[in-house]
Amino acid sequence: MFVVMTTPVHTTCPYCGVGCGIVATPDGKGGAAIAADHDHPANRGRLCSKGAALGETLSLEDRLLHPEIDGRRVSWEVALDTVANGFRETIQRHGPDAVAFYVSGQLLTEDYYAANKLIKGFLGTANIDTNSRLCMASSVAGHKRAFGSDTVPGVYEDFELADLVVLVGSNLAWCHPVLFQRLEAAKHRRPSMKVVVVDPRRTETCDIADLHLALKPGSDVALFNLLLAGLADRGVVDRDFVERHTSGLDTALAAARATNGSVCGLPRSDIETFLDWFARTEKVVTLYSQGVNQSSAGVDKVNALINCHLLTGRIGRPGMGPFSITGQPNAMGGREVGALSNTLAAHMDFGPAEIDRVARFWRAPRLATKPGLKAVELFEAVRAGRIKAVWIMATNPVASLPDADAVREALRGCEYSIVSEAVRASDTVDACRIRLPALAWAEKDGTVTNSERGISRQRPFLPPPGEAKQDWWIVSEIARRLGHGDAFAWRGVADIFREHAALSGFENGGTRDFDIGACASIDDAAYDALRPFVWGSAADHRFFGDGRFFHADRRARFIATTPRPPVNAPVEARPLILNTGRVRDQWHTMTRTGKSVRLAGHRPEPTIELHPRDASARGLADGDIAEVKSAWGRGTLRVHVTDSLRVGEAFAPMHWTAQVSRAGRINAAVNPAVDPISGQPELKHTPVEIRRLDMRWHGTILARRPIMLPEIAYWARIRGAGFNAYAVAGDQPFEVARRTLSAAVRTTNPGPWLIGENGMGAVLSDGRVEAVMMLGPTHDVEARDRLAPYMTLDRLTMEQRHELLNGGTEAHRGGELCACFGISRGAVEAAIADGATSLAAVGATTHAGTNCGSCRPEIRALLRVARVAKVA
C-alpha cells in the first residue's frame, strides 16, 4: 500500500540519457517540488529546463486510468484475458512469428527485462524491437564490428579531461544540456581545450565551438576517412597498440586513401585545421549522436570515426575515446536486457552457445533461435497482415516512425493492436483497439542506465492513480495467463533486478562486457537504497585501456568504409533535403513536456526552417504557412527563415503530433530508408519540395476550455497558464473564418462576445476573460504574449478591457527565452540595450540564464548580435 508522504525522494530524470539525479518532494496534493540532486555523479546539482519543469507534468488530467477495448472501459480481468487469448490464438493459428512487441528506451530495466523474457523465452519469437532502433542501433552495430561487443568505452569525466572534443551530429546544448554545461565549464576553466562541431546546421552547440564543420549531410564517412588517411600520412599512429591489439588496418587505410574528400563540401583549410588539431592532441573525445546514427550509412559512420581512435590508440584512457551518447533515459538498459530484435539478452546474441545458455537460465522451453524483425520492417509486416497481434509499450510510433501514415494504417488494420500507455490520447493510442493504463515516471519503481553505463534508481514519490499498473506487472499477468506463471512469479522490481543481474554474470568469466553479477544477491533493502554506480570491471570503469577487446582473438577491428550517398537522393521535383531533430524545451511527441506552461514558449509552433535563398526562390517569408511534401507524405508548417542552414536544406522538429497540430506531424513525410546493417532509419535525409500555401488570414486564440476547431489549413496548440493557446491560419474569406471560429470558441467557452478593433473578439464572463481571439491578414508572432497576461486576471478593469480589445499589452515581446523565470527575448534585448555586456550582467538585471542555464547559448548569441551591431 502506498502511503502519502512529503519526505524528499531521490530519483532520476525521465528524459535524456544524461540521467540526472533529482530530489522530488511531494506536496501531499498530487504534485511535487523538483530539485537537482547535488550528490548524483551525472549532474551534481545541475538540471536543464526540461528537468526543472518536471513538476508541471504531474497532473492526472490527461492520463489513461482504466483499461479500454474499442473505446469502452473494461476491467483488468477482461483486458488481460483478451490480450492473452489474442496471443494464444494467433500463435496457434499462425505461429509465433505472427505476434510482436514494440517497446521503448523509456521503460525501466525491470519492465524491459520482463517484456524481452516473455516474448523471446516463452512466446518463441524475437519479434520484439524497441524505439532504440530509431536511436542508437547503428552505434550498437558499429561497436560490435569494432570491439566484438556493444561497449561504450568511456565515462562522462572524459569530456572534461579531453583537450579536444569533437561533437559529430550532436546538438548537445539542446539535447544533453547538463553534459553541455559540464563541457562548457571545463572549457572555461581550461581555455586551451578545443571544441569542434560537425553538423550541417549551425546549432546552439556551435556557441562553444572553435571550429564548425558544416559538412554536406551524409558525408561523415568521407570526412573521417580523410582524417584516418591524414593521420597515417603524418605518422600519427600508435604502432604498438595497432600491432598488438587490432587487425584490418591495411584495408581500412586503403579505403580511406581512395576517398574523394570533396563530397564533404568543406573548405580545404577547415579540414586541414581539423586534421592538425586531431593530430597534435593526444586527449581527444569524439562524441556522436543522431547525425551519425540516423543514416543509411550510420554503421559505417560509426566505424569510420572509431577507426581514427584505434589508429592513435586513443581509447579507454582518461580524456580519450569515441563516445556514443544515448538519447533516452534507459537506452542503455535496453541494450543490457537485449530488447533489440537482433540481440538475445544480457549483451548476448543468437549464437548457438548463447541460445543454449539463456534457455537454461530461463528454463525456457521455446526460446527464439533467430533474430526478429526490426522496427520499420516489423510495422510493414503488421500492415501486410503477417503480424496479427502487436503490443506497443511506452512509445508513440504513429508519430515517431518514418512514413508514419503507413504505421497508422497498419495499426488500424490489425485485429490485436495493443498499447500500454500513460496518456489517454496520443496518435498511437488513437489507432489501437486495446489500451492498457501504465504508471508514469512519478509512480514507477526500478532502475535506468545512462550514457556512461551508470545505473540509478527511479523511485516512486506519488501514489498510483486510477487502475494504472507498472509495465512489468502487466507483462507478468499476460505470461501467467499463457501458462508461464512460474517464470514470472516476481513479487516486485527487486526480484527482477536480481534475476537480470544474475543472468549478466551467468557463465560469464570475463567473456562479456556487461556483468553486474555482484548485484544478484542484494536484498530488498539494499536495492531500495542503491546508490548510482557505473558498471565495468576496471577500477576507473573504462573499457579497453588494456587493449583487450571482445572479439575471439581479443583484438579490435578496423573496418574499411567507403562513402556512399544517402539512399534517396534529391530529384528535380523534390530538390531540398529535409533534416529533422529536436528543440530545447520539448521531449519527443510532447505527451509530457507539452503539459508544461514554461516549456511552451520557446518554440510554440511546428516550424520548417529554410535558408533565405531557398525561401525567396519559393516566395516564402518568415511566418508564412508552407506545405512540405515528399514521396511518402506531407506536413503543413510555419516557415522560419534562417541562415544557420546550408542552402538546399530544411529542418523540422520531430515533436508535433496530430494531438497538437493539424499537420505538424512531420514523420508522415519522412523517408523510411534504413541502414543495411543496423536497420536504423534515415531520419535526417528526406528529399522534399516546399511550397507556399496562400493564407487569407492568420490568428491567435486563447481559451480556457479546449476548442473543436472547424476544418482550417493550419492550427497548432500549446499550453498557457490555465488556458490553451492556438495559432491558426486559413484560406476561407476573412468574414467566414471570423464567424465559424468565434462560434467554435463560444461553444466550449460560453458568455457574452465582445467585438474589438481589427479582428479582435473576446468572451468575458463576470469580468474574467474566458477566451480571446485575434484574426488579421498577417501572422502576428507576438499576439499570444500580448494577450496571455489578461488570462491570469480574475477581473478586468475597464481600462484593461479596453487594452485587451485593442490588441493587448506590449510588455512581453519576442517569445520566451528563459523558461525558468519566463523571461522574454524582448526583455533580454532591452537589458543589453541598457548596457548589459555579459551573461552575468544580463542575469543580474533580468534573472535570465541564472537557474538551469539551458538558455545561456541563446543569450550569448544576442550579446554577440549587439556587439556586431555596435561595431558596424
Ligand SMILES: Nc1nc2c(c(=O)[nH]1)N[C@H]1C(S)=C(S)[C@@H](COP(=O)(O)OP(=O)(O)OC[C@H]3O[C@@H](n4cnc5c(=O)[nH]c(N)nc54)[C@H](O)[C@@H]3O)O[C@H]1N2
Ligand atoms: N530537448 C530534447 N532533448 C532530447 C530529446 C528531445 O526530444 N528533446 N530526445 C533525446 C533523444 S531520444 C535523443 S536520441 C537525443 C538526440 O540528440 P541529438 O542527436 O543531439 O539531436 P538531433 O536534433 O536529433 O540531431 C543532432 C544533429 O544531427 C545533425 N545532422 C543531420 N544530418 C547530419 C549529417 O549527415 N551529419 C552530421 N554530422 N550531422 C547531421 C542535425 O542537424 C542535428 O543538429 O536527444 C535526447 N535529448
Ligand SMILES: Nc1nc2c(c(=O)[nH]1)N[C@H]1C(S)=C(S)[C@@H](COP(=O)(O)OP(=O)(O)OC[C@H]3O[C@@H](n4cnc5c(=O)[nH]c(N)nc54)[C@H](O)[C@@H]3O)O[C@H]1N2
Ligand atoms: N523525424 C524524426 N523522427 C524521429 C527522430 C528524429 O530525430 N527525427 N528521433 C527518433 C528517436 S532517436 C527516438 S528515441 C524516438 C522517440 O519517439 P517515441 O518513443 O515514440 O516518443 P515519446 O513521446 O517519448 O513516446 C513515449 C510514449 O510512452 C508514454 N509513456 C511514458 N512513460 C511511460 C511508462 O512508464 N509506461 C508506458 N507504457 N508508457 C509510458 C508517453 O506518454 C509517450 O506516449 O523518435 C524517433 N523519431
Ligand code: SF4
Ligand atoms: S540534462 Fe535535462 S533532460 Fe537530461 S537528464 Fe538532465 S535534467 Fe533531465
Ligand SMILES: [Mo]
Ligand atoms: Mo532517441
